[in-house]
Amino acid sequence: MNKIMKADRAFFYGLVVLALGAFTFYISSSFPDLPEGHPGPGLFPRIIGACLALTGLGLIIFRKKQDVEDHSLDGQWLLVLMLLGIILMYPWLHRFAGFLVALAISVFGVALLLRIIWWKSLVIAVLTTAAIFLLFKQLLQVPL
Amino acid sequence: MTDLFSFQGIMALVLGGFYGAIFGAIPGLTATLAVALFIPIAFFLDPGVALPAIIAISSVAIYAGDVGSTVARIPGTPASAAYFGQLFRLSRKEGPLYSLGISAMGSAVGGVIGALLLILTASLIVMVARQFSSFEYFWIAVLGLMAGVFASGGSALKSFASLLLGLLFATVGVDPTLGFPRFHFGSPQLMGGLNYIVAMIGLFGFSEVLNHVFKPDKDYEAELDTEGNARSFFIRPLLLVVKKKWLVLRSSLVGVMVGFLPGAGADIGSWVSSSIEKIKNKGKAEGEDDDEIILAGTSSNNAAVASAWIPALSLGLPGDTITAIVLGIFMMKGISPGPLLFDQQPGLITSLYLTFIISNIVLLPVFGYMSALMAKKLIKTPMPLLLSVVTALCIVGSYAINNDVYDVWIMAGMGFLAFFLKRGGFPLAQVVLGMVLGPILEQNFMVSAIKSRWDLTSFFDRPIAILLMVMTIIIIYLGVRYSGRMFQKTDIEELTED
Amino acid sequence: MKRTRLSKLFLFGVLLALVGMLSVSCGEGSESSDGFPSRPVTMIVPWAAGGMTDLSSRALAAVLPKHLGVAVNVVNRTGGGGVIGHLALSQARADGYSIGAVTVEITMMHNMGLTDLTYQDYTPLSLMVDNAASITVRADSPFENVQDLIDAIKTNPGSIQASGTSRGGIWDLARIGFLNTIGMQDSDMPWVPSQGAAPALQELIAGGVDVVTASLSEVDALRQAGQVKVLAVMAGERLSEFPEVPTLKEQGIDWQLGGWVAVMAPLGIPDEHKAILVEAIGKTIEDPEFIEALTQAGSNIREIQGLEFMTFLKEEHDKMERSMTLAGLKQGQ
Structure with missing residues (x-):
């Protein structure tokens, strides 16, 4: 059972690459041609799509059976999704609360997810934000 | 243009070296990440300060990767992974200052050889490149892509897949030659294309944060005291270098050659060199030749750091991920790399050359000694703390490049992609290579084809173009023939994943 | 162990909600219209640093404070063949503190189906640069x-x-x-x-x-x-x-075309702010410092304002639509 799972992971990667290639090819086949029938903006995406699809096939066909126990995909999925959630919210926070607050909140959240105790996280968030503000905005005049 | 020997210039070198020492020493933080997180700062500095700082960062960081191997048996950067076992064993036997001394002196000598070859060959290549038209640039891009497929050291199929992903990302947005918007799915942000610098911050920086949140690294314990003195750091290793001068020279040249190939860089350089020594010394007892293998790997990876700049400066093509960032900085500053750079900015070129020499002769030994002494403390910096700061820098960095908050999404998406790619054994540098070379390949193909009215035989008309094509075929032939054999023994895939 | 993590995240959520409420309640308002301008003005440039548009805009931003009384910060919003920057300006707050460079591409992009934006999505302030095409x-x-x-x-x-x-x-x-x-x-x-x-x-x-x-x-x-x-x-x-x-x-050939750069603001800025901006920009364009900077950058100054500017924009808009239709570059319809 375990062995099949391992083999399936390589299969899964190959399948995703194959599907991406097919999708790319499909979308780009609607791109217009240049006058006189010469290939236009669709040429390269089509080639890339076809190559991706072939590579995906190759990955499936030539996948190796691994004997080593594979734990690479078990971990804290929930925390990963929460981390992505924080980053997804960043532009929204940035627009409504401004750079300083948005960055401090995001860093605070990330520090919590990295299993840092809450008051330390708060200190890290404030200090990091302050340091970046001083370095970028004040010293280097970066618009933030 | 700020002078290298101004206060600012010297500060950039010193701070860059220090920053590189910290990032290199800590496992999981690579030289590429150090430079990627430096991007937002670099964009707003004078290029005369920013580029020397990047050279200092990368030179010192590649060396400092050995500090992690010495102290905790964890290579600090992938470029150190080729010989970390030997390094650890030697530091138990002869003391960490001696083993790090070998790696610092080897790095310095390798770095200087790489820099000298950079100085010599870059100007030569520029002379040839002045004759280049769109046909030659097309072939150069093809050559770079093919080299990238086989230079990863892992499965050629997987690195081809990574490369294709990069090429696909490069087609997002308005087609620069024909003005047609592609793969934007109605979003004006995507119509602007995917900035490869933003992508790199996600691929190399944010993915580390994701990794750690997903599955925290085991706490590593520093097992060693950094005993020994300056003599065992400087003098004895130097004597060894002199004794093994041919080995050092050979490894440095291998490093230069590998570093020159797009997509390969320091990581692969040290693998090839130390594998050569391992194969040569097959008969010897275990542990006997540790110093030679370390010397080979360490001189080779620093030579590769310098030689990756050869194609970057002379042709505008990146030799590794660090020079890809450098090219991005050039573009943001309105400086076009390639033959014109040597005419327009001779001062900049000279100061870059000087920086390489200074970084390797002065900074490497000084920061090398310092970080060897501080190693124990450095390595104990808690990872979560560092990664919190890294997250903040990733956000600010991706935002500051184009003042667009939605670039933060692109950054995070690329981080998530890297998270999966790493777990599937797909190399990341090839994605960046594809993103950088893709537009060059496509634009020069389209321009050449339209210019010649779709007479495709014109791609085989010009002598330099034919030469480049032949080189491409040779690379494919050698790659197919040797790539599997060379690396199967070392199991590179497993080791470079960390 | 799990419990403490959940409580931490709860804390984080509460904090987030608080900030959200705070920001919504004090986001708008508190802006007095008198004494314009009282803080720095941002100038959005839709093209990369170092290009012609960027150099001209930076020259303007360097001299404009002399006549406007506040600093002018240039922000490059590049990409998408100019779409990103033009879009950003049209979506900026219409209070006079956001201005931007709008280039000739505004008459072209909508024809190619890149965006719906046209010159009518902005408050035109002044034309500043017009580099005529050549036959070389x-x-x-x-x-x-x-x-x-x-x-x-x-x-x-x-x-x-x-x-x-x-x-x-x-x-x-x-x-x-x-x-x-x-x-x-x-x-x-x-x-x-x-x-x-x-x-x-x-x-x-x-x-x-x-x-x-x-x-x-x-x-x-x-x-x-x-x-x-x-x-x-x-x-x-x-x-x-x-x-x-x-x-x-x-x-004997009646055809003119140039790559022009204009200064515009988002649609709907207060009239008195517009007047102040137009006057200051006009003075800047005639300022010898600005003229020298632009001459060095190799750009030709062309100042048009007011009704005449609107006519110019309308003509350019129609001219491009005609040319692009003829060339088969116009998408749709």
Whole structure:
């Protein structure tokens, strides 16, 4: 059972690459041609799509059976999704609360997810934000 | 243009070296990440300060990767992974200052050889490149892509897949030659294309944060005291270098050659060199030749750091991920790399050359000694703390490049992609290579084809173009023939994943 | 263990909600209209640093504070063939503190289906730069004037190739308009796309193409070096900086086109703020400091404001729509 799972992971990667290639090819086949029938903006995406699809096939066909126990995909999925959630919210926070607050909140959240105790996280968030503000905005005049 | 020997210039070198020492020493933080997180700062500095700082960062960081191997048996950067076992064993036997001394002196000598070859060959290549038209640039891009497929050291199929992903990302947005918007799915942000610098911050920086949140690294314990003195750091290793001068020279040249190939860089350089020594010394007892293998790997990876700049400066093509960032900085500053750079900015070129020499002769030994002494403390910096700061820098960095908050999404998406790619054994540098070379390949193909009215035989008309094509075929032939054999023994895939 | 983590995240959520409420409650309001301007003005530039638009805008931003009284910060919002920056300006807050450079591409992008934006989505303040296109050939080219070129195109349609920028870019449209005015087709002098004026000029000198239609200021360095000659400039009258270069109009062809840069604000800014901005920008454009900076950057100043500016924009808009339809570059319909 375990062995099949391992083999399936390589299969899964190959399948995703194959599907991406097919999708790319499909979308780009609607791109217009240049006058006189010469290939236009669709040429390269089509080639890339076809190559991706072939590579995906190759990955499936030539996948190796691994004997080593594979734990690479078990971990804290929930925390990963929460981390992505924080980053997804960043532009929204940035627009409504401004750079300083948005960055401090995001860093605070990330520090919590990295299993840092809450008051330390708060200190890290404030200090990091302050340091970046001083370095970028004040010293280097970066618009933030 | 700020002078290298101004206060600012010297500060950039010193701070860059220090920053590189910290990032290199800590496992999981690579030289590429150090430079990627430096991007937002670099964009707003004078290029005369920013580029020397990047050279200092990368030179010192590649060396400092050995500090992690010495102290905790964890290579600090992938470029150190080729010989970390030997390094650890030697530091138990002869003391960490001696083993790090070998790696610092080897790095310095390798770095200087790489820099000298950079100085010599870059100007030569520029002379040839002045004759280049769109046909030659097309072939150069093809050559770079093919080299990238086989230079990863892992499965050629997987690195081809990574490369294709990069090429696909490069087609997002308005087609620069024909003005047609592609793969934007109605979003004006995507119509602007995917900035490869933003992508790199996600691929190399944010993915580390994701990794750690997903599955925290085991706490590593520093097992060693950094005993020994300056003599065992400087003098004895130097004597060894002199004794093994041919080995050092050979490894440095291998490093230069590998570093020159797009997509390969320091990581692969040290693998090839130390594998050569391992194969040569097959008969010897275990542990006997540790110093030679370390010397080979360490001189080779620093030579590769310098030689990756050869194609970057002379042709505008990146030799590794660090020079890809450098090219991005050039573009943001309105400086076009390639033959014109040597005419327009001779001062900049000279100061870059000087920086390489200074970084390797002065900074490497000084920061090398310092970080060897501080190693124990450095390595104990808690990872979560560092990664919190890294997250903040990733956000600010991706935002500051184009003042667009939605670039933060692109950054995070690329981080998530890297998270999966790493777990599937797909190399990341090839994605960046594809993103950088893709537009060059496509634009020069389209321009050449339209210019010649779709007479495709014109791609085989010009002598330099034919030469480049032949080189491409040779690379494919050698790659197919040797790539599997060379690396199967070392199991590179497993080791470079960390 | 799990419990403490959940409580931490709960804390984080509460904090987030608090900030959300806070920001919504004090986001708007608290802006007094009198005493404009009282804080720095942001100027959005839709093209990359170092380019012509960027240099002109930075020159303006450097001198404008003298006449406006507050600092002006330039922000580059690049990408998407200019769409990103133009969109950002149109979506900026209409309070007069956000202005931006709007370039000739605003009359082109909507035709290509890149965006719905047109000049009508902005409050026009002033035109500042107009770089007229040229007709440039190699120094050893057999063409001595525009008529020679036209004869060659007519006797052997398709044999002469032109370049200057990407397909559908401003200099491509200069070529299309020119061909159209002399009664020829798009394919009679085909376009070789390039990544800008500099690579196109390199191709011209190397013999890869025969004509470059980039702006006169872009080709001027090579013209002075004696490597290219300029047959005509596509302007209404001879440019003051280049009095020896004849116009197309003089040679009997009524076609003008230039790459222009205007200063605009989002739609709907208060009238009194608009008046203050227009006056300050006008003074800046006439300021010797600004004139010197632009001359050094190789740009031609052209100041048009008010009703006349609206007419100019309308004409440009219609002209581009016509040219692009003829060239088959207009998407949809």
